[in-house]
Amino acid sequence: MRSRRPQPHTLAGAYALDALAGADRARFARHMTRCQQCAAEISGMWQAAARLASAAACEPPPGLTERALVVAARTRQHPPLARGHAASRGVRMRRVTTAVTVAAVAVASLFGAAALTVAHEFGEQQQRGLAVITVLTAPDATLISAPVTTGGTVTIVMSRRHRELVFAASGLRALPSSRCYELWLMGPDGDTPVGMLPAPRDGMTGPLVASGLAAGDRLGLAVEPTGGGRRPGSRMILVVPL
Amino acid sequence: MHTRIGARGGSLARCRLALCGKTSGQWLRISAVGTDATHTSARSAAGMGTVPGTELAVLLHLVAKGDRDAFEAVCGQIAAPVYGTVRSVVRDPCQAEEVTQEVLVEIWRSASRFDAGRGGALAWVAVIAHRRAVDRVRSEQKAAERELRAATTVIAYDEVAETVEANLDRERVRRCLGSLTELQREAVTLAYYGGYTYRQVAELLGVPAGTVSTRMRDGLIRLRDCLGADR
Numbered sequence: 001m002r003s004r005r006p007q008p009h010t011l012a013g014a015y016a017l018d019a020l021a022g023a024d025r026a027r028f029a030r031h032m033t034r035c036q037q038c039a040a041e042i043s044g045m046w047q048a049a050a051r052l053a054s055a056a057a058c059e060p061p062p063g064l065t066e067r068a069l070v071v072a073a074r075t076r077q078h079p080p081l082a083r084g085h086a087a088s089r090g091v092r093m094r095r096v097t098t099a100v101t102v103a104a105v106a107v108a109s110l111f112g113a114a115a116l117t118v119a120h121e122f123g124e125q126q127q128r129g130l131a132v133i134t135v136l137t138a139p140d141a142t143l144i145s146a147p148v149t150t151g152g153t154v155t156i157v158m159s160r161r162h163r164e165l166v167f168a169a170s171g172l173r174a175l176p177s178s179r180c181y182e183l184w185l186m187g188p189d190g191d192t193p194v195g196m197l198p199a200p201r202d203g204m205t206g207p208l209v210a211s212g213l214a215a216g217d218r219l220g221l222a223v224e225p226t227g228g229g230r231r232p233g234s235r236m237i238l239v240v241p242l
Numbered sequence: 243m244h245t246r247i248g249a250r251g252g253s254l255a256r257c258r259l260a261l262c263g264k265t266s267g268q269w270l271r272i273s274a275v276g277t278d279a280t281h282t283s284a285r286s287a288a289g290m291g292t293v294p295g296t297e298l299a300v301l302l303h304l305v306a307k308g309d310r311d312a313f314e315a316v317c318g319q320i321a322a323p324v325y326g327t328v329r330s331v332v333r334d335p336c337q338a339e340e341v342t343q344e345v346l347v348e349i350w351r352s353a354s355r356f357d358a359g360r361g362g363a364l365a366w367v368a369v370i371a372h373r374r375a376v377d378r379v380r381s382e383q384k385a386a387e388r389e390l391r392a393a394t395t396v397i398a399y400d401e402v403a404e405t406v407e408a409n410l411d412r413e414r415v416r417r418c419l420g421s422l423t424e425l426q427r428e429a430v431t432l433a434y435y436g437g438y439t440y441r442q443v444a445e446l447l448g449v450p451a452g453t454v455s456t457r458m459r460d461g462l463i464r465l466r467d468c469l470g471a472d473r
Contacts, residue, residue, distance in 0.1 A: 010452070013459030014440040017433035018376045024441070041463075043361040048466035050323075050368040052434050055415035058326035064339055065317045068346035072313055075347055080306070080354040 012038060016045035034201045081143070135159045135166045135209070148172060148221065148238045156219065158242060163213040165242070168206030169197065175223065182224040185210055186239070187217040196224075217242050298363035305353035313350050321346065323364070324371040331375035331437035341378050345371045372434070379437045418468035426461030429454050 008031035014020050015028050032038045135141060138159030145155050152172035158165035167183060175181065183194035194210040210219070221238040298319055304312035324345050329338035348370055356366050419427050425447070432443045440458060444451040 007452075010455045010459055011440075013430075013457075013462045014433065014455045016462060017430065017440075017458060018373050019433035019438065019440040019443065019458065021380065021439045021441075024439075043365070044466045045459075045462040046365040046369055047362055048462050048469055049372070049434060050362060050365040051415050051418075051465075051469050052431075053323045053327040053368040053371065054364065055412040056326035056330050056435065057322040058329060060321050060325035060342055061335075061339055064325070064343060065314075065321050065346070068317060068321075068343045068350075069310070069314055071343065071347050072350035073310060075351055077306070077308060078351050078354055 009035065009038075012041055013045060016042050016049060033204065036202060135162060135164045138162050144240060144242075146238060146240050150223075150237050154221065154238060154240070156240065156242075158213070160213065164209060164211045165213060165219070166206075167194070167208045167210060167219070168204070169200075169221075170205070171203050172197075172200060172205055174200075178226055179223050180226050181205075182222050183208055183210065184220040184222060184236075185213070185217050186220050187214050189214065191220075194219075213242060298367070299356070299358045302349075302353050302356045302363055302366075303358075305350060306356070313353075316349065317346055320349070320364070320367050320371075324367065327368065327371050327435075328375040330435040331372070332378050337378065338375075341374050342371075345374050348374070372437075376437045414469060418465050421468050422461045422464055423457070425449065425453075426457045426464065429457040430461040430465065433458060 008028055011020060011024060011028040011031070014024070020028055135157055138161055140159055140161050142158050142160075143155070144158065145153060147153055148169070150173050152169055154167065154169040156165050156167050169181075172181060181197040183197060185192045185194055192212075195208055197205050197208065199205075219240045219242055220236050223235040223237060298316065301312045301316045301319070305316055321342070325338060325342045328341045328345065329335060332338050332341055345367075349367060352370075356363060419431070422430070428447060429440070429443055432438050432446060433440060436443075438446065440454045441451050443458075444454040447454065
C-alpha cells in the first residue's frame, strides 16, 4: 500500500519479525539508539517469535546435522566480546577474526540496542557513514575496550590498513556545560584533535571517526573547556595505545 | 515461471508429509530435561521442552569453549525448529537444507556471543535462523522481482496460510495465535513464516503499511503475554 510513514516505534514488531528492509530498517535503527524500552520490548517479542519457530519444527533431512558437525569441526569459533565493565583489567585488545560480526555487535550494543547481538545489525550502521563501515568491515579490524577513570567505557574499532578508527563511549560522567570531552590523536609528530564528543544519548556517545593513524599513535580523551582545547592538557582522562 | 512455483509447492507438500508428519506434536510432549548437559537427554529433547532454552543455554556455554559433543547436543535440540522455520520462509527444501546448515555452523561460531542475561537461548537461535532465511529469500527476490511479483505473492500467500494451518496443531501456539485479531495474526504469520516485509504484507492484505506495523507489534506483544502466561 502507498504509505504514510508509521511512527518509528510502531515498527518494533516488524523489526522483531525481520519484516523491515532498506530505509525502514535504517529508520528503526536510528530510533533504537534513543529508545529506552526498545531492547526489552524486542527481546520479549523475540521470545514469542521463538515459539513460532518451535511450532514450525520439522525434522531435517537425514545427514544435515552430521554435515554441520563436520563443517563446524573445521570452523574457527569467534572469541568472546570484550566486555566494557571489566574495568579492573584495564585496556584489553582482541584481534577480530570476522570483523563485520564483531564490530557490528560492538557498535550495536554501544548504541543502546542491548539485545541486538546478531551480525545483521551491521546493515543499519550504514547510516553512520561510509567511514564507519570501512573500518568495521576491514579484515584487520581490532576491537579495543577500555574503562575511563572518571566513569564509563570507551570502545574503539581500529583498522591499521585503513589507518582509521571508530570511537564510541558509554556511561561517561556528565560534565558541566562549561566543559566537554575531546578526543585526541597523540603521536610522535604531535597531537591532533579528532573532535569534541557529541552530547550522549541515553548514556551513549559517538561514533566518531579518526583518520590518518600512524605508528606509535595513542588515542586520548580529555576534558576541555567547551569549544575545545588547543592542545591536550593535564585533563587527559584516558590514553589508549593503538 | 508458473511451473517453477508449482513445483515448489509440490515439493513442500511432499516434505511436510514425509518429514514433519513424523514429529507432529513432538515438541510439546517432551518434558524438561535436567540442567546437566548429557548428550543423550539433549538429543531426545528435540524441539525444546516445557522450559525452553534452559538446557540449551547450558549447552551453548560449553559450545563456546569448543565442546563438540555439546554442539552435537545443541544441534539435536535446535535442528528441527531451525529447519522448520527456515523451510517455511525459503520454501525450497534444498535451499532450506543449505541455510539450516549455515545456521548451525553460525551457532557453533558465535556461541561465545550468546548472553543468557539478554533472553532465551532458543530466541537467540531463532533470530539467527530467521534472519538467514529472510536474507536468502530477499537476495533472490531482488533478481526475480519484476516479472514474478504478482504471481509470487498470490501463490505464496496461499502456501503460507496452508503451512501455518498444518503446523499449528501445536496447541499453545495455535491457541495463542487464535487469541489475536485476524489482522494481527495474518500480519505476524505472514512476516514470520512467509518472510515478507511489513510493506509486502500490507500489499497482500490490502491495508495501509502503518496499520500492519501496528498490528505486528500489538500481535507480538499479545502473543508474548499469552505464551508467557501459558507456561
